[in-house]
Amino acid sequence: MHSEFELIARYLAPAPAGDDRGVALGVGDDCALLAPTTGQRLAVSVDTSVADVHFPAEAPPSAIGHRALAVSLSDLAAMGARPRWCLMSLTLPEADDAWVAAFAQGFHGLCAKSGVALAGGDVTRGELAVGVTVMGEVAPERVLTRGGARPGDVLAVTGALGGGAGGLARWRAGARDLADPLLRRYLLPWPRLEAGQALCELAGAAIDLSDGLLADLGHLCAASGTGATLRPEALPLAEGLVEALGESDARRAAQSGGDDYELLVALPPASLEPARARLAALGLALTAIGEVTDEPGIAGSTVDGVAGWQHFSGDTP
């Protein structure tokens, strides 16, 4: 059993101060001190992941650490921001060294891969939950918001859909091997940071897909004052999804399942091919799935009355 301070010191290793990551003072004082880049906007977001609401409490701790950071970074991706720093709040029922070490390994691994510096955090006792605040930078003229879609724009998604819901279904069916592609999509999502930065000069609007395509498309349309027509048959399905769920449920998962963490963008038709080329260079597909319209509402969906995954609704892992 270790004290809070020892846990923090051992596993929340600070980013070194004075290096090129803009951390003037890291974990261990009352605040971290950061040096933002002159002229850039600071994009900030926080997401809290609660055990057995957002992820299974029994998931591998390294995946819990990776995933908690990934879902926050996904918000930076949707704004076209470059990730710089994060803060992490870990609440856990007991001070279990091995668990925390594996958790930290997953968290720090994604920090390193995404170029984000852990600048601070706290460890408290309670029901297992992880809160991650991310901070990124973006030039004011390059910011991607939800509100810039225009009638006539093409709607397109990165990667493939339904993997979050499919992976959850696989978990519930007893799958535990992280080599399973769907389980990986659910437990080890990859934030589309490079894609967001590559698309921000071409797209008019973007949102990350956390609540499900239909719900998030609804948010984008509401912010833009538009409607949309969806072509469900065009949706790119995650690897193994049809095999796991069958064709009908796979299409349904792609439309209303949460936790995909792909980007949905609206862009002028002439920008679709240049955007595809940029993402191809990153090894990522971009698929046109519909159009922005001036008619309120979302037409074309084959899922009835589903507004996406919400908390408090009883739909938990």
Next chain:
Amino acid sequence: MHSEFELIARYLAPAPAGDDRGVALGVGDDCALLAPTTGQRLAVSVDTSVADVHFPAEAPPSAIGHRALAVSLSDLAAMGARPRWCLMSLTLPEADDAWVAAFAQGFHGLCAKSGVALAGGDVTRGELAVGVTVMGEVAPERVLTRGGARPGDVLAVTGALGGGAGGLARWRAGARDLADPLLRRYLLPWPRLEAGQALCELAGAAIDLSDGLLADLGHLCAASGTGATLRPEALPLAEGLVEALGESDARRAAQSGGDDYELLVALPPASLEPARARLAALGLALTAIGEVTDEPGIAGSTVDGVAGWQHFSGDTP
């Protein structure tokens, strides 16, 4: 029963974009967009407050909202930073409109009084907890850290000590009236933001008192590579503390009780009177309580072997 989105929209009212608070885009997109001041350091900190670990679950919701923000702002105070923005993560077991409305009133009230703009947040389901990320700004040459104490410096504290522990004792004894001064100190602490900014040109080091004087003095000494001599008889005691706990336990609470959220500073002897004058102008006392030494360890304490309040230690409200 309201959906997550409705709760967020209704109670996490964003700071208006485009005003003088540096919020370019507020709550409701994937990220908030902030405009940091050129040349300033960004001071960031996060604190998570868990029900029945950090505060009583049955406390008035407006106090829970106030307190969760106050403990994070206290970290900015200790760095001498001016508060600018915050993000708030609320985890709660059910969507109770009246509770959330009162919570938000306490949170927004302190936002307004401290000049901090709520820039974003999330609402999730789970055991009651509140995570608050605060961001402030400070000129690089004015930063207060824990590491700048020098042998010969005077140790001084703002306000009065023991109120956090005394208020907790009053709560446990059944006190519920927030007119009780000790209960107010525990449930409605006031972050010493103006004091921190007023002291940063005079003090060499500072820390806020969250874990208890002895523990936090230990952190300050460790960061500064010094020791300290404490004069327990000099400690300023919170109003009503002796009456509530008796003389001996009151002195003990002032030394090892947590949750006071006063500032402990180390400053050259010649700076003590100017510092007192600055705080007097704010209506706040500054009391010399000991000296910084070059001898490792803390001498003079009348409390045996107490390293302050820690999580995982079983000492919960």
